[in-house]
Amino acid sequence: xxxxxxxxxxxxxxxxxxxxxxxxxxxxxxxxxxxxxxxxxxxxxxxxxxxxxxxxxxxxxxxxxxxxxxxxxxxxxxxxxxxxxxxxxxxxxxxxxxxxxxxxxxxxxxxxxxxxxxxxxxxxxxxxxxxxxxxxxxxxxxxxxxxxxxxxxxxxxxxxxxxxxxxxxxxxxxxxxxxxxxxxxxxxxxxxxxxxxxxxxxxxxxxxxxxxxxxxxxxxxxxxxxxxxxxxxxxxxxxxxxxxxxxxxxxxxxxxxxxxxxxxxxxxxxxxxxxxxxxxxxxxx
Amino acid sequence: xxxxxxxxxxxxxxxxxxxxxxxxxxxxxxxxxxxxxxxxxxxxxxxxxxxxxxxxxxxxxxxxxxxxxxxxxxxxxxxxxxxxxxxxxxxxxxxxxxxxxxxxxxxxxxxxxxxxxxxxxxxxxxxxxxxxxxxxxxxxxxxxxxxxxxxxxxxxxxxxxxxxxxxxxxxxxxxxxxxxxxxxxxxxxxxxxxxxxxxxxxxxxxxxxxxxxxxxxxxxxxxxxxxxxxxxxxxxxxxxxxxxxxxxxxxxxxxxxxxxxxxxxxxxxxxxxxxxxxxxxxxxx
Numbered sequence: 001x002x003x004x005x006x007x008x009x010x011x012x013x014x015x016x017x018x019x020x021x022x023x024x025x026x027x028x029x030x031x032x033x034x035x036x037x038x039x040x041x042x043x044x045x046x047x048x049x050x051x052x053x054x055x056x057x058x059x060x061x062x063x064x065x066x067x068x069x070x071x072x073x074x075x076x077x078x079x080x081x082x083x084x085x086x087x088x089x090x091x092x093x094x095x096x097x098x099x100x101x102x103x104x105x106x107x108x109x110x111x112x113x114x115x116x117x118x119x120x121x122x123x124x125x126x127x128x129x130x131x132x133x134x135x136x137x138x139x140x141x142x143x144x145x146x147x148x149x150x151x152x153x154x155x156x157x158x159x160x161x162x163x164x165x166x167x168x169x170x171x172x173x174x175x176x177x178x179x180x181x182x183x184x185x186x187x188x189x190x191x192x193x194x195x196x197x198x199x200x201x202x203x204x205x206x207x208x209x210x211x212x213x214x215x216x217x218x219x220x221x222x223x224x225x226x227x228x229x230x231x232x233x234x235x236x237x238x239x240x241x242x243x244x245x246x247x248x249x250x251x252x253x254x255x256x257x258x259x260x261x262x263x264x265x266x267x268x269x270x271x272x273x274x275x276x277x278x279x280x281x282x283x284x285x
Numbered sequence: 286x287x288x289x290x291x292x293x294x295x296x297x298x299x300x301x302x303x304x305x306x307x308x309x310x311x312x313x314x315x316x317x318x319x320x321x322x323x324x325x326x327x328x329x330x331x332x333x334x335x336x337x338x339x340x341x342x343x344x345x346x347x348x349x350x351x352x353x354x355x356x357x358x359x360x361x362x363x364x365x366x367x368x369x370x371x372x373x374x375x376x377x378x379x380x381x382x383x384x385x386x387x388x389x390x391x392x393x394x395x396x397x398x399x400x401x402x403x404x405x406x407x408x409x410x411x412x413x414x415x416x417x418x419x420x421x422x423x424x425x426x427x428x429x430x431x432x433x434x435x436x437x438x439x440x441x442x443x444x445x446x447x448x449x450x451x452x453x454x455x456x457x458x459x460x461x462x463x464x465x466x467x468x469x470x471x472x473x474x475x476x477x478x479x480x481x482x483x484x485x486x487x488x489x490x491x492x493x494x495x496x497x498x499x500x501x502x503x504x505x506x507x508x509x510x511x512x513x514x515x516x517x518x519x520x521x522x523x524x525x526x527x528x529x530x531x532x533x534x535x536x537x538x539x540x541x542x543x544x545x546x547x548x549x550x551x552x553x554x555x556x557x558x559x560x561x562x563x564x565x566x567x568x569x570x
Contacts, residue, residue: 009303009305016330017305017306017330018294018305020294021302022303043301226519228518228519234518262563263561267560268559268560272559274555277549278548280550
């Protein structure tokens with residue numbers, strides 16, 4: 001069946017697949033200093049934001065991504081007090097991080113202020129914690145920011161970026177991981193979005209593990225989860241630890257967490273690092 | 286971006302989403318006694334079979350579905366000797382079941398023989414075990430077959446059907462579950478594909494649990510897994526047990542399984558029943 005002009009479509013050219021959402025109307029369209037940002041009202045997924053024609057998030061399914069980019073890492077750190085989010089301009093990851101009372105400060109380092117402003121306007125739920133006094137917003141280059149960070153000053157770095165092309169390319173590289181390691185304190189963790197297991201195991205996930213370890217991280221671990229509106233509908237986050245093995249160290253705190261989630265819970269935490277056989281073999285090789 | 290005529294598209298109207306695969310050519314198109322069956326050669330997913338315009342399987346991603354429809358149930362039964370597959374005409378589930386040396390007989394009860402014949406032609410890898418002397422093929426109505434089965438004669442029933450519309454509708458109903466329970470022996474298990482957690486929790490998954498329990502099954506459990514070419518890219522199988530709680534009872538056998546898989550392994554088994562928070566709440570309510 002063909003799609004008429006009432007559909008937004010993202011083509012994943014290398015995979016020969018495409019994902020489409022039925023659109024009611026375009027709400028916003030602008031070329032920022034960095035990229036083209038569009039917002040649509042869809043038929044079944046609420047509002048949709050795209051950057052340079054690629055899905056960034058929808059109202060309906062962003063909860064899985066934002067929860068899985070934050071809670072597994074936060075409950076794997078014994079004392080996560082100082083968090084930095086690189087990217088994450090839509091503020092959804094920030095909102096999840098701020099649900100943790102142990103967290104004392106979160107700096108969101110987003111290169112494009114317009115992403116955050118547009119998110120405030122069209123995704124207000126994701127921005128509902130932006131006024132939290134623990135949150136700080138810096139609009140500028142995340143690579144430079146991490147490079148300049150005081151050594152040992154961060155407990156958790158979350159890299160919530162676009163795909164490794166354009167502005168985000170340098171976030172998937174050895175020099176950036178070396179800066180991250182230096183900026184992290186003892187027990188420090190890095191969590192980075194690492195694309196699709198079906199489409200990107202050889203091209204992105206495996207090289208990411210290799211680069212993180214070469215940079216000096218003790219261990220690495222890829223979590224996977226459904227992410228309906230991203231290529232293949234299946235996504236990953238990769239964790240790297242500075243000096244303490246990656247374990248579910250605050251399991252009891254998680255079981256008694258005093259906040260709501262829609263996807264994540266303690267059972268999901270225990271489950272999300274179970275590695276599909278093909279991925280396990282690829283990462284061993 | 287618009288898709289030209291070189292794409293196959295499945296629209297999920299209720300969700301306002303669509304999934305597309307780039308097609309090189311159509312390999313087959315027929316109207317059987319039951320449904321329209323088409324086969325395409327795609328650009329990135331190998332061959333694709335559709336029934337009445339809906340994706341049944343692709344070469345690239347069917348491994349997740351077929352492994353998850355079979356191995357978790359088989360390793361949760363203490364002695365799975367007699368297996369019946371209702372539907373499953375493409376023979377992919379059959380192939381996985383036959384990897385288990387404990388299995389002594391498998392009857393595949395598919396209503397439409399043409400699905401199997403077309404699969405033999407265009408998906409030969411899935412049919413590579415069809416000559417196994419333990420495999421028996423019956424082409425006819427699965428509901429009647431299960432109704433007529435000798436009480437207590439089956440260890441595991443796998444319902445590998447199309448969506449609950451058309452020929453498969455009766456497979457998602459109380460009377461069918463009552464017949465299944467009667468046909469199952471002690472420790473018996475039922476495993477059924479149960480659609481998407483994001484799209485069908487209220488419409489299919491929850492009613493399925495309710496109907497299975499009303500029919501007299503002791504307990505029910507939904508497993509979830511990525512399934513890229515199905516609606517939302519996220520899918521489930523629901524297990525129901527006759528008289529023994531659903532547990533990973535043959536964990537050691539799984540850890541030492543002597544056969545290859547691409548998605549499933551013992552870690553995935555332990556993980557796949559971790560229920561997302563929204564689904565857990567829906568099933569409690």
